[in-house]
Amino acid sequence: MEPITFTEVDCIGIRFPHDDPFVISALLSNYKVRRVLVNNSSSSDIIFLNVNRQPKVEEESLSPLQTPLVGFTGDRVTSMGSIDLSITIGEYLRQTTKLVTFLVVDYLSAYNIILGSTALNAFQAIISTYHLAMKFPTDLRVGTVRGEQTVAKECYVASLKEVKLKKAMIIKGLDVKDENELVRGEPVEExxxxxxxxxxxxxxxxxxxxxxxxxxxxxxxxxxxxxxxxxxxxxxxxxxxLLEARFVKNVNYSRWLSNVVLVRKNNGKWRLCVDYSNLNRACPKDSYPLPRIDLLVDATVGHQMLSFIDAFSGYNQILMHPAD
Structure with missing residues (x-):
């Protein structure tokens, strides 16, 4: 068996310093699933109900297994059951597939799947959080799965929004208004x-x-x-x-001021749009825009010659005199 090692080559493409979780993509019953959190400290492999519906698995096919799951915050969530699904990790020719028993949980989460120590032991995988990579043995050579650092940050931001919603206090039957009615001022003038x-x-x-x-x-x-x-x-x-009291102020409107209009969408809902019809009529369309010079210069790097033939206008089809 080829030894599993991590080198500085595995750090290519990673933005340092970082403390991002290890988030990957995997094939779940031939469906590509993103936002898969690899957590070796979790003793269970968890799949959330919204992802469980994607491979078209009925809830009646779940095995009756209600296990309470406890997080580090003390929250308890009871699983709806368990299901055996095949999951594939790695790239072509360096991938492996295992049958993993997942606990199905009906819970709102930023992640779709959580791979715990049970699945990692089945894959014989070794994780390096510094390199954001996971390596495992295959039939050919050692396979590698790299973490998606951008997706991990998106999941972290989404999880923070969920925490804020949980901390919101909802008190039913509490009227925050004062007992006295709000007294509105009467105008002095008629x-x-x-x-x-x-x-x-x-x-x-x-x-x-x-x-x-x-x-x-x-x-x-x-x-x-x-x-x-x-x-x-x-x-x-x-x-x-009125000006001194800042009740009114001078406003200079541009002649190209565009109104905001309501437009009905195909699904029956409404959306706000800005009507730029007058501005578009006043702006002539340039059929031959000047290309960006910096892009042309960057495109010529590494080449010995630059062709100025304009094939779009057909100038290359004009015959030239033999003497020229």
């Missing part, structure tokens, strides 16, 4: 309703009845930026007071 839409008289707004006394104002909505404006001169002192 208000009158004025229409803001000439086509829909039900849309109104309340303004000061004494402003301006003559003529009676009518609010209008500007179609360009959908802001409410008052026709006629506005007293400067009142505007200065």
């Amino acid at each position: 208000l009158v309703e004025v229409p803001i839409d000439p086509f829909n008289p039900t849309k109104t707004a309340k303004i000061d009845a004494n402003y301006p006394p003559k003529p009676k104002p009518t609010l209008q909505l500007s179609s360009s930026n959908t802001t409410m404006c008052l026709p006629g001169p506005i007293p400067t002192c009142r505007v200065d007071k």
Whole structure:
């Protein structure tokens, strides 16, 4: 048997320093499953129910085995049963397949499968968390499975979100409002309703009845930026007071301001989209964009010659004079 060793070559592609868990991908009953956590400190091999449905395994086929699983936080989860599934690790010609008994758990987790010490002993696998690699003997040579460092970080972030949801306190029947009702302030000045839409008289707004006394104002909505404006001169002192109180501010809208519209999706739901039709009409399309010079320079590295033949325009089909 070839000896199993770890060298500096196994560190290629790993970002140091790191303390990432060992997460791999495997074939579970000919289905590729990602986010497989290899945990040699776990005494059980666990598969979660949402992954168990992917290989189309019915819940009735589970063996009746209800085992309480206890984590380091003290949480207890009882398994729904056990099932025997074949799992394959490694790459082609250097892979091995074993029949592993998994405990099926109906629990929300960032991982799909947890391989414990039982499966690792069946594979005769040796793990190096520093190299993020697992090696095991095969019929040909030693097989190697490398950890997916990016996926491991994604699973870690997802697990932190689950912890925050668990820590949220839910108290039923508790009214956090004060016993006294919220007293709203009454306007000092007399208000009158004025229409803001000439086509829909039900849309109104309340303004000061004494402003301006003559003529009676009518609010209008500007179609360009959908802001409410008052026709006629506005007293400067009142505007200065509003500006000083930071109740209003000057807003400069671009002429290319695009409105946000609601668009119905194919599934019946709605989504917010920005209408860039006017901006696209004003931007002519460049059929022959200038390529990025840095990409051209990088593409010529290691080559002795650079061809300037433009095959797209068909210039290479123009016949040349023999003397040239």
